Each structure stands twice: as structure tokens, then as C-alpha cells.
Amino acid sequence: MTDTGVLLTDIRKSFGNLEVIHGIDLKIAEGSFVVFVGPSGCGKSTLLRMIAGLEEVTDGEIEIKGRNVTDLDPSNRGIAMVFQSYALYPHMSVRDNLAFGLKMANTPVSEIETRVKAASAILKIDHLLDRRPGQLSGGQRQRVAIGRAIVRKPDVFLFDEPLSNLDAELRVSMRIEIARLHRELGNTMIYVTHDQTEAMTLADMIVVLRDGRIEQTGSPREVYENPANAFVAGFIGSPR
Ligand code: ADP
Numbered sequence: 163m164t165d166t167g168v169l170l171t172d173i174r175k176s177f178g179n180l181e182v183i184h185g186i187d188l189k190i191a192e193g194s195f196v197v198f199v200g201p202s203g204c205g206k207s208t209l210l211r212m213i214a215g216l217e218e219v220t221d222g223e224i225e226i227k228g229r230n231v232t233d234l235d236p237s238n239r240g241i242a243m244v245f246q247s248y249a250l251y252p253h254m255s256v257r258d259n260l261a262f263g264l265k266m267a268n269t270p271v272s273e274i275e276t277r278v279k280a281a282s283a284i285l286k287i288d289h290l291l292d293r294r295p296g297q298l299s300g301g302q303r304q305r306v307a308i309g310r311a312i313v314r315k316p317d318v319f320l321f322d323e324p325l326s327n328l329d330a331e332l333r334v335s336m337r338i339e340i341a342r343l344h345r346e347l348g349n350t351m352i353y354v355t356h357d358q359t360e361a362m363t364l365a366d367m368i369v370v371l372r373d374g375r376i377e378q379t380g381s382p383r384e385v386y387e388n389p390a391n392a393f394v395a396g397f398i399g400s401p402r
């Protein structure tokens with residue numbers, strides 16, 4: 163048992179009688195940036211959603227910071243998730259979008275103000291607080307979505323393909339932003355993508371998934387230079 167980080171033990175998931183995640187064991191070090199990568203349909207989102215508590219596990223255990231969270235609600239797991247679709251409230255200002263979850267949790271107003279201010283400074287969206295999502299660019303909206311996760315001060319950030327709706331140029335600059343965020347905040351981050359470049363540039367540890375199983379776990383360099391099999395080699399793009 164770890165007392166920090168995230169520990170997955172023999173995680174399985176079935177939809178109906180079809181098993182799509184086949185017994186995942188994984189130890190994620192506290193403060194690391196882990197990327198789940200693999201082709202569409204391999205189970206990345208399902209695995210992330212189980213860690214978030216948005217999807218029940220069929221079998222297995224999830225520990226976060228030494229706590230068994232397997233049966234806890236998402237709000238009690240110390241996690242915050244950033245989705246591909248920004249899912250901002252269109253009728254609310256950026257400020258209110260950032261504050262909403264905290265208000266729901268009865269956080270004192272002064273504390274909400276402090277956290278909204280800090281998050282908007284980190285993400286450089288201070289000047290956008292009075293705008294509505296419809297008045298923002300795609301990149302700005304994604305910053306607000308990330309801001310909503312930051313204000314909750316989670317132990318672990320979960321990202322599900324957060325950049326896949328952005329154009330190529332913006333994807334690169336947001337990727338750099340997310341890397342900076344990880345350096346500044348120091349939290350554990352678990353990031354799902356089917357984009358090899360994102361995986362290689364962001365990760366401390368890459369987890370290559372295929373059909374609900376782990377094919378290989380390692381640093382970007384290990385996975386690139388020493389792929390476990392032809393699938394990993396083909397997917398990561400190394401010359402094996
Ligand atoms: P990825 O995020 O890697 O593209 P998913 O986790 O979304 O993959 O899906 C993994 C597998 O589980 C796929 O075969 C998908 O069709 C199936 N699946 C995902 N969600 C559901 C669901 N709610 N009901 C039935 N099957 C699902």
C-alpha cells in the first residue's frame with residue numbers, strides 16, 4: 163500500500179456482460195504526470211472515469227493518497243476532472259463559472275474570492291472574469307475549464323483529451339501551459355490522449371493501453387527506445 167499517489171489494483175469494467183477493462187494494476191507516484199495513451203476505444207476514458215468516480219468499477223480497488231476511494235462519490239475523492247468539451251455554464255460569467263462548484267460546497271465567500279483570484283492569475287484569465295463563455299476563444303474557454311479544476315484544490319487532476327477540440331497551433335501552446343501548470347502546482351496529473359506527441363512531451367510516465375490492457379508502462383524515453391512489442395513501437399512511432 164502506498165500512502166501517496168494513486169494506486170489501482172486489478173481494476174475491471176464490464177458494460178452489460180462485455181468486459182472492456184481487463185484487470186489493470188498501476189502505481190502512480192505522487193506529483194507525477196502520467197499519460198494514458200492508446201487508440202480510440204482502448205478504454206482510456208473508462209479508466210479515467212473510474213478513478214474520478216463517474217463510472218463504477220466492476221471489480222478492483224482505487225486508492226488515492228492512501229485512502230480507499232473505490233466506493234466514494236466523485237466529490238469526496240480529492241480529484242478534479244477537465245473534459246474535452248468545456249462544459250462551461252453559458253449564462254454565467256467566467257467568475258461565476260469558476261466559483262460555482264465552491265458555492266455549491268458552501269465555501270466561504272472570501273475563500274472563494276481568494277481561490278478564483280489565484281486560479282485566474284495562474285491561467286492568465288484575470289482580464290476575462292466578467293465575460294461569458296460565448297465571448298471567449300476556444301483556448302480561453304479551455305483555460306476557464308482548467309481554472310474550475312484548480313479552484314477546487316484537488317490532490318489529483320484528471321484530464322480527458324482536453325485539447326482535442328482545439329486547432330493545431332493552440333494545442334501546442336496549451337500543451338506548454340499544462341506542462342507549466344504541473345511544474346507550478348506540483349500535483350499528480352493523469353492525462354488521457356490518443357496523441358503521441360502530447361504523451362511524449364507531457365509525461366513523466368506513459369501508460370500504453372490496448373483493448374483494456376496495459377501494453378507497457380515507462381518514461382517516454384523508455385517506451386520510445388525500448389518498446390515492449392510491435393504494437394507499442396507502431397503506436398509510439400519508434401523505428402523498431
Ligand atoms: P477511449 O477513451 O480509449 O476511446 P472508452 O473508454 O471510451 O475508450 O471505451 C472503451 C470501450 O468501452 C469501448 O469499446 C467502448 O465502446 C466501450 N464503452 C464505453 N462506454 C460505454 C458505455 N457507457 N456503454 C457501453 N460500452 C461502453
Ligand code: MG
Pocket residue numbers: 206207208
Ligand atoms: Mg475517450
